[in-house]
Amino acid sequence: MSNPQNIIFRNVQVIDGNEDEAFAADVLVRDGEIAAVERGGGLPETDDRCIDGQGRTLMSGLCDAHTHLSWNSGDLDSIAGLEVEEHVLVCAESARILLDSGYTMAIGAAAAKMRLDVATRDAINAGMIPGPRYLAAVREICSPAGMLVPGISTQVSGVEEMRMAVRDGLRLGADIIKIIQSGESITQRAWAKDDYLTDDEVAVAVEEAHRLGRRVATHARSTESCLKAARNGVDIFYHMSYADEACIDLIAERKDEIFVAPGLHWLYASLYEAGDFGFPQEAAEGGGVQARTRRWHRGP
Structure with missing residues (x-):
């Protein structure tokens, strides 16, 4: 069963505050916190909610x-x-x-x-x-x-x-x-x-x-x-x-x-x-x- 607080963002450009430029990645948010950032994408498929960023920018609040x-x-x-x-x-x-x-x-x-x-x-x-x-x-x-x-x-x-x-x-x-x-x-x-x-x-x-x-x-x-x-x-x-x-x-x-x-x-x-x-x-x-x-x- 999926957790409603878990979200996978796919196909996004990540700004993490450490790199000079944004980079392509998938991001897993678990229980309201960032749990994984997979450079280049490829996080495993799950039953969790999935958002396709369509190449848009994703960054921390x-x-x-x-x-x-x-x-x-x-x-x-x-x-x-x-x-x-x-x-x-x-x-x-x-x-x-x-x-x-x-x-x-x-x-x-x-x-x-x-x-x-x-x-x-x-x-x-x-x-x-x-x-x-x-x-x-x-x-x-x-x-x-x-x-x-x-x-x-x-x-x-x-x-x-x-x-x-x-x-x-x-x-x-x-x-x-x-x-x-x-x-x-x-x-x-x-x-x-x-x-x-x-x-x-x-x-x-x-x-x-x-x-x-x-x-x-x-x-x-x-x-x-x-x-x-x-x-x-x-x-x-x-x-x-x-x-x-x-x-x-x-x-x-x-x-x-x-x-x-x-x-x-x-x-x-x-x-x-x-x-x-x-x-x-x-x-x-x-x-x-x-x-x-x-x-x-x-x-x-």
Whole structure:
């Protein structure tokens, strides 16, 4: 008797992430995992479901390393005003779109309300809604001066407030704790080259999350923010626009532990599509977006 979770893909071109080019193969998926890749084809005939790829490309699912399921509008200031019932539906739709687009894994990079990500993740895991495997976040944690988006952030001042905010997020079921170390100049209220959290605040966030086996992600654009994150054991680095050679060397020492997600499309969309997302074009051009885009093209 065939297992409905077993699938044989025949006549496909495989991209496995290791080879320079795709190669012809048959692929067996058993119990939801890749069990065999037969170069050139020729896997034995079975009663399992068989899909003829007709020469099309087959690859592992993608991972979106910087996901905001609940950030349903480019006009960031409007996100907080959406009622929770509608916001849950937005998250479910975002999860479906991700999966339909080939993303079978995603990492939450902050939710607009504390439990939106957690509830969506749990619904995906329970088979209630379609979506990728998901690491859920809660609201991002920032200092009062470093707040990027009013109404969807948790503000803290000092080590003990940071500790309590992290513990509260973990209590609610977060897989990821997101902290805001730098600003986002296009917002015209917190600046990309500035640094808004202390070493001790970053360190305690990492300490509390790691104690329970969770990860810490950071919005870090400024040089000092990137250095603090690297020194204090942050796991996931977003942006790193102004990271210098010393910071990059420090991160390279932990290259097997750290994930870096530059978020390049944010720069592109800010520079060329700012008006579509509720920002005046002059704010994008005056907020250092052009300089950061050029920097990522040529390196530090």
